[in-house]
Amino acid sequence: MTQQSSADAALYTTSASAHGGRAGHVDSEDGQLNVRLAVPTELGGDGGAGSTPEQLFAAALAASFESAMGAVARAENYPEFGVMGVRATTALLKNGDAHDLTAVLDITLPGLTRDRAEHLVDQGQHICAFSRALKGKIDYRLHDA
Structure with missing residues (x-):
């Protein structure tokens, strides 16, 4: 795990969580991001609606x-x-x-x-x-x- 030095003052910190991997969804802690994910056909998925x-x-x-x-x-x-x-x-x-x-x-x-x-x-x-x-x-x- 990388640790932040005191010289590396964070200007902005955010976090997002993935649920269900490539065929699930991701969302941000603040609720501003909520994206459905889909596996493209090139990776063996059905190419359904969603982002990668x-x-x-x-x-x-x-x-x-x-x-x-x-x-x-x-x-x-x-x-x-x-x-x-x-x-x-x-x-x-x-x-x-x-x-x-x-x-x-x-x-x-x-x-x-x-x-x-x-x-x-x-x-x-x-x-x-x-x-x-x-x-x-x-x-x-x-x-x-």
Whole structure:
């Protein structure tokens, strides 16, 4: 179990519980999240209505990274900074008897030069909690607007 050092003051803490595994549901302690889960056909399920843990992770990763880039843009006073797009694609991989998770972030930053956009993506990687937790497991692809 990882322990938090005194230098790692928690900014936000939350918890969620799973009930029934991949074919059950997840909910948060505060009641704001209540999601039905379903096993996709690719994993032997019926593909019924519901989300997958990988979809939830992709959504969280995209939101977190977009927020990180927004924080960098504001801190560095990017006057041309406008609406951005971040699409996260996750893949569950078989690795012997275990599984791995990888992610690709497709990023569109209209209104920025290529150099400024690359800088924003690079700096976003340094402050995004998900990027830091998955260091080396995310492919960042910057697309022209």
